[in-house]
Amino acid sequence: MLTILFDGVAYGMVLFILAVGLSVTLGLMNFINLAHGSFAMAGGYIAVLLVNRLGIPFLAALPLVFLAAALLGVVAERVLYVHVYRKSHLDQVLFSIGLVFMSVAAVDYFMGSQQQFIELPETLRRRHQILGIALGGYRAFIIVACGALAVLLELVLSRTRFGMKLRAGVDNATVACGLGINVNRVFALTFAAGSGLAGLGGALGAEFLGLDPTFPLKFLVYFLIVVAVGGTTTLLGPFVAALILGVADVAGKYYVPAAGGFIIYTVMVAILLWRPHGLFGEAR
Amino acid sequence: MSTATARDFFRRRTAWRPLEFVFWLAAFASVLVFPSRLLLVNDVAILGLFAISLDLILGFAGILSLGHAAFFGIGAYAAGLVALDLAGDPFLGLAAGGLAAGVVGLATSFLILRGSDLTRLMITIGVASIFLEIANRAEFTGGANGLSGIAIGPLVGFFPFDLYGRTAAILSLSVTFFLFLLARRLIFSPFGQSLRALKENRLRAGAIGVPTHARIVAIYTVAAIYAGIAGALLAVTTQFVSLDVLAFRRSAEVLLVLVLGGAGWLYGGLIGALVLKVLQDQVADLTEQYWEFWLGLVLVVIVLVGRDRIARLWRLPRVLLR
């Protein structure tokens, strides 16, 4: 049971890192980016290339993955997304779905449709016995790494000037602009960081989420759940939502395997019915 | 201004345009003109009906849904199961499809009443995902293999469904036309007017006495029935139900089709369906994954160019047809 909890927490942590970029993007620019998963997928495949083909050690490859995905985010944002900010939600949905389809087809073409596995270092693959519980080394690594990242993000948000500008922009972009904050630049940087984090999450999660061209669509619902349930005004909201989702999904698949993702979707629909603006969000 | 002007306004709006007659005559004539492409005609009619069903909620009530395939899929499975377990009458299948989808539509309609666009998006995706999961895992739906071995009896006892697809095409066209007529009536009715109002300004609509929630529930249910019948048509005419009737891809595709032709005027869905299916047919030799890429590219381009600019392309046909 504790193993399930452990696995679920690891799963939830990765989901958080994957989805946090989407949450901030939505909160800051009111932009529904359904293609967020594509950046995660890109990160995963870049990791595969770096580690499996180029032989770069896994841990060393991770920062490179972050940078590559962030760069991809910057390019996509400046070239494509910037034209769609002011458009209606329908347009944003159409646009981002289009990007998803394009990215999925492209990856399928270049890398094939089979699932990809990243060669993990020996140290991480071992299972450890702590207090009589069998803990996977990799899962432990995930929890530590993602936990540290989450703390780092919170520090950036609350202690740095950039974080302050970001929070101001999320709260009220118009007023923030009026205060002299370059909201567009904050957004571009945030989008890049969010994409980078998504890519990192994709690389970290490839091991147990499964990396193949269907990744963006398969996990789209999960990202949206984290954002819709966790809200877009805090970091804590999506964090808690992701953990709940991770544990619920792992537990559900273990205890009631026949139900599959059914439980998750039902829980999500139920929560959204009860609180249409998410557990932590506010009406905007 | 004479009183005639106001009355004329309403009369002119609901009157049939000449080009509309041409459109439908051409549609039915295609069965005779393209005897070897009847499967395509069938596909266009079904997709067109599915697009009309989405138009009812998106174009006329402003509800953004990415899970409309749920109703299409439920209709398909219901029709298939009825044919397998009860009787292979095509109309029974259509009725079962419409009914099943309508019930689910009614039950889930209250989910989309409140919340933001994102919430609605989520809930519609979520509901469709739930049904996809059910169909994937349940035994009675055939799981990942879908339903096969469906035997549909001849239409009204005389016209068998053969490989040439003639009966299929005529059935699909007729059903689509009939449901189109109903939808057209609905759009120009007081009910349709109130839908337009609540789409444009829900706050004011409520303030002038429109029971907004009741109206939305009603149109969502009707749209679900339409989508269910479209799905049932697919099951009945192809005698097979695959799992992808519930796939996200299908919800995205019908949204693209509607956007291509323009939402809010019924013919948009039909024209969009025609364009997409003909294009898909022409590039059929390209593999599956290429198709998805171009689909995505078209979506991106449409948005970047601007839907209103594309709508201007349709302005002439819109005036002539609508």
Next chain:
Amino acid sequence: MSPALETVGLEKRFGGLTAASGISLRLAHGARHALIGPNGAGKTTLINLLTGVLSPTAGRILLDGRDITATPRHRRARDGLSRTFQVNQLFPGMTPLETVHLAILERERRGGRWWQSAGSDTALVDEAEALLGRFGLETVMTEPAGILPYGYQRLLEIALALAARPTVLLLDEPAAGVPESERDRVLALITELPREVSVLLVEHDMDLVFSFAERISVLVAGAILTEGTPSEVAADERVRAAYLGEDGNG
């Protein structure tokens, strides 16, 4: 005989903020009642409470003696309570004719009919046209409301509220944003309203208020400060104090 509209201890709290406290207001039948107060006093909040856009934290609302505190928005409209909005709330893609016609249809409980053509009942169409004519909108009645000049939109805003033949009409700053030249027209239309309609007027324009109102309530910081005839209110020192620093319009 119960008042046309009455509130009993109406209260609205948003977390720590009290937007309305203990408001007990009575609108007599055929009233020409104005509600004034400095900015932020809670006048629009009160209108939102009365029409059901907001639900009160405490208190009751009675329409002609009937408790409508829990009645949904659209039913209040059907029961005869109509309002205009401070910022025009119209249907940009619909023509004035269709807009007003729809309100009439809903009044006649015909809005849900899906099998009929919208314009089939010509009597209702004629009524819509006549109403628009009274407001001078007949020349633009087949143009989309969104492209009409602001003054016309404002007139449509009021016409729309009247289309329902309300028993109680709440006007939220009808002259707001209306150019000087058109204000007389707005005032004339409001003054011409039949006595069957009880009117509560929220306004900043003091000329408009004092030429129209027979009774004035003063709302300050969410509570009724005083109430009385125009001369009583004008003479009240507390009212002047409340408005200190505020420029009355006009």
